[in-house]
Amino acid sequence: MAARGPQRAVAAPAGVFRMSLRRVRPLLLALSWAACALSGAAAAADAPPAAPAWMELAPGLSAWQGPATTVLLAESEQGALLVDSELEKTAPALLQALAGRKPLRYVVNTHWHGDHVGGNRALAAAGATVIAHENARRRMAEDTFLKHHNRVIPALPAEFLPTLTLAGGGRLHLGGLEARLIHVPAAHTDGDLLVHFPAANVLHMGDCYFNGLYPIIDTGTGGTVDGLIAALDRGLSLADGRTRILAGHGPIGGRDDLKAARDMLIQVRDRVAALKRAGRSREEVLAAAPTADLDPRWGQGWVKPAQIVSSVYDSLP
Template identity: 45%
Template sequence: MKTMYRACLLIACLLPFAAGADDRFAKVEISSEKVADGLYMLQGAGGNIAVLVGQDGTFMVDDQYAPLSAKIQKAVAELTDEPLRFVINTHWHADHTGGNEHFGKAPALIVAHENVRKRMSTEQFIETFKRKVEPSPAAALPVITFTDATTFHWNGETVRVQHVDRAHTDGDAIVHFNRANVIHMGDTFFNGNYPFIDLSSGGSVDGVVATMDQVLGMANDKTRIIPGHGPLSDRAELQKQRDMLVELRGRIQKLIDAGNSRADVIAARPTKDYDAEYGQGFMKPDLWTGIVYDSLTAKN
């Protein structure tokens, strides 16, 4: 199961950049898992989706890649007959916002942090993958933006959408379904892999750890946590990954403080005892160590 997940994660992260990627989406199936009453997690290719259903209408968090929109719409229709009213974007990357144009014409209102709209509306460059990203169509842009937080009172839920600063990107939001005791963390949590930290989009390793600390403070032993990628999770798994990140951040910082170059830090293999568990996805140990090095040295 874990090997299959890691393979799917690798494909998901490469798909938007690969030639003939649309053909590969033909084989993707959208699965649905009940998380709480009226609340489901959908998985396919790209970021995990949360769907809140009820008589007020459907509320969705993230929408994966554009070619999957019809499949996602069909999966949602199997859960409810009510129309889609809101889509929340947890950040700007295409594996979480690709369906915006389709669902925005549904019509649903697209909601995100103001930096998500800024990045989607202008050309971007993801340094880790050396990839240029063209601006999104106008119809795909969030039409409602916020700076700190916004709250929805919907389908008997109080849904708090909270910005977290400079974590995976500079526009991340976590989504707390209060009654259901469920938190969608977007890509501030990659369950089972070293997290991709997009430094070129304003992310930082310190911000990822701070976000995990924030969510740990919100959660209890019964909280269900939807990660940006990977299986449905809980507080204990999040705590484990947070502790791993703090340990490895400390090791890399110690090597930096000793005067080691970027190449020397990577060659020292500071992550080696965690690689079998966390380093089998697209964030390979050397690549991830370099990102953490860059993040830590950027603030010095």
């Protein structure tokens, strides 16, 4: 397990207000990292992929839709903050895309999965401070069973690990830019952060939001369907009709898209819960196909109906 030090106020670089964080001593770990590729897209073996273009969402905020997930760049006169860091193998393309932008000060990992933290080492080497929830860092720092893929993800080497962690939420001020880091417990995992830029009306939901797709609920590392619904409700409470909302997977959307995902998940939860209360086994619930009418819209991605039903069943009391 990651060593846990006393909580303290961390002095930020010039132009940055203090943020209450837990400083964690990096572990010296020798195991190599096998990236948790949650996307079927792969970079060419002999050259980095061409860097996607940045899409401006608001003044100073831009999205980069990489092969695995969507990252968000926030820039001010004092530097830049990046939300998530893609896969390790796509780090060269991400660095290429960042060339010529404001100097990168911070990287915020929304959770521990490899398609969101794989570029940490390269970005830290370029001078960024990596931040995550303490539960996410703990998952990165030890061998962790990824139930959705039925395999153990080896611990990350120390140079990938966040050097600043939050026990709850926090705020970053970079010049005139404010980022609110919001911990949503027991949602996609037990270490999820939503990243909200209130002045720009932009919200990154990480993998608490799959736009147009069934989501992954990582029940092996503390994810639950009720916690995920609560995270979606928290996102809705922060959004209005003009909010740009980034999903960990799927296109950039708005409040109506987020509400549709929340409503769908409530339907799945209620149907599976009714069958479980009636004494049906996991196999019997799967055979009953409780999502059959939802599958044409939500089940055409790489999270299949059996997977969402199974994870909801497993996370219900």
